[in-house]
Amino acid sequence: MNTSRRVNKSGVEVEYRSVLLRRSYREGGKVKHETMANLSALPDPAVETLRASLAGKTMVEAGASLQIVRSLPHGHIEAVYAMARGLGFEAMLGPACRERDVVMALLAARACAPSSKLATLSFFADTTLGRDLGPVSTDDLYRAMDWLLNRQGTIEKGLARKYLRPEANPEKLALFDLSSSWVTGTHNPLAAFGYSRDKKRGVEQIEYGMLASRAGIPIAVRVFPGNTADPTAFISIAAEIQDLAKVEDMVMVGDRGMITSARIEALKKTTLGWVSALRNTAIQELAEDQGPLQMSLFDEQNLAEISHPDYPGERLIACYNPALAAMRKHKREELLDATEERLKTIQKAVIAGRSKDAGKTGVRVGKTLGKNNMAKHFTLTITDTSLTWVRNPETIAREGDLDGIYVIRTNVGQDAMDAAEAVRVYKSLANVEKIFKTLKSRDLHIRPIYHHTEERTRAHVFLCMLAGHLTWHLREALSPLTFTDEDRPIPAEPVAAVNRSAAAQRKASTQKIDDGTAAHSYQALLRHLATRTRNTMKMTGTTGTFELLAVPTETQHQALTLIHDHATTYRK
Secondary structure: OEEEEEEOOOOOEEEEEEOEEEEEEEEOOEEEEEEEEEOOOOOHHHHHHHHHHHOOOOOOOOOOOEEEEEEEEOHHHHHHHHHHHHHOHHHHHOOOOHHHHHHHHHHHHHHHOOOOHHHHHHHHHOOHHHHHHOOOOHHHHHHHHHHHHHOHHHHHHHHHHHHOOOOOOOOOEEEEEEEEEEEOOOOOOOOEOOOOOOOOOOOOEEEEEEEEOOOOOEEEEEEEEOOOOHHHHHHHHHHHHHHHHOOOOOEEEOOOOOOOHHHHHHHOOOOOEEEEEOOHHHHHHHHOOOOOOOHHHHOOOOEEEEOOOOOOOOEEEEEEOHHHHHHHHHHHHHHHHHHHHHHHHHHHHHHOOOOOOHHHHHHHHHHHHHHOOOHHHEEEEEOOOOEEEEEOHHHHHHHHHOOOEEEEEEOOOOOOOOHHHHHHHHHOOHHHHHHHHHHHHHOOOOOOEOOOOHHHHHHHHHHHHHHHHHHHHHHHHOHHHEOOOOOOOOOOOOOOOOOOOHHHHHHHHHOEOOOOOEOEOHHHHHHHHHOOEEEEEEEOOOOOEEEEEOOOOHHHHHHHHHHHHHHHHHHO
């Protein structure tokens, strides 16, 4: 189309339009042009139709019927992939290959609809993952899991360098905690009976230790047999942490069952710092015979730094939480009453003559008292014909004196971490507990574990950890649209409980975000994202198809924008 402007005889500027159909050809080594037709008389829609047809596009009559051949959920998958690619996560998994594509699909499936590997194949078929991946077999899934396990060390080093390096982690802190999940079947070499943190009795389990940043971002995981003690697991990861992060003076944070006195002696031979807490028996020793731990310490404040010769080169920060004290007192009274009710049941059997052997009665009583560790609070008299008891007021009072008191233990100096910060650091272990909640029940459903080989079990747990990593970022990015507290206040008093912000309480009460639209739970938001479909379309009377993505709702558009902004921030 050519346009030109000229002034006519009346002195008015007029625009002239000419539409020519021309062809170019080469003759004698020169390019020449030939005008084949003048189309200036045609209306603009006809010109555009001819232009599109010559460009190879298929033109359809305006009144022709449009059919949707297939409509597949896509928005939730798109959200996971957008976060992974925005973070550079997909590239960190390894070089582009079929196995990496399947692993990414497994991660998306775990984040959106966690299930067994076989059920995941059905999920692929019912979402756009199936269209994009093509045919996938169970062998493809297991081959991808083996590929992922072989790359675990490289991937974890990449995550550690990103989240634990001094620039991103100026406090040089790493959190570690242990959990367990039960296993189905009888052939898993890692399965064993042990202390079940899921309170799942009578089934074998595995244990896994999680290394995380202070914010609770999963970085590395180690799988152990189901009967492994907490300290053994901690030493295993502590030996690797410096190599993972390439930071010499890292500070490890673990609970009182993890970093025991024996483990502390081993840590003293390294450059690792540590933050933990004393067990109740050790706290009682500090409080006995006018020891350094007395209630008068808390007359004016809820924490105080003390020392004791049994802990040379260490700092002890004693903390008192009145709310925790009241809760423990109430709980102890409940347990004492419940124990007495069970003892009365046994007493009735003895009086009625159904239990005539003092030895057998004693065994039954022992199990009852041991159920909630109440033996120290009762004095009993057992004969063949009677059972009596009285509460022990001295032990109850001694335990009550320590209600609400806990003691932080660390070798980190005052200059690097003051007493208040040491308390906050220890309490940050709650962020690892959130990871386990995400893994087990809230989002990813790591359990039960169906795999029968050690390698596949480790690969499954690692896959779930990586899905947990992406889920942490998704939850963080989407928090403005969910009930999550975006700006949880940090109390000036570190011992005090952390309460939700006023904005979060307002979202919970009104069920709306600031712009007046509905607030969602994280899982409900994923389900809403899934309603954005990718549709395979065709015209009646034609054989060709094309794909059309549904226009996002305002919430879906906001979600993708938030994901992009979050990924950009964390990729720097």
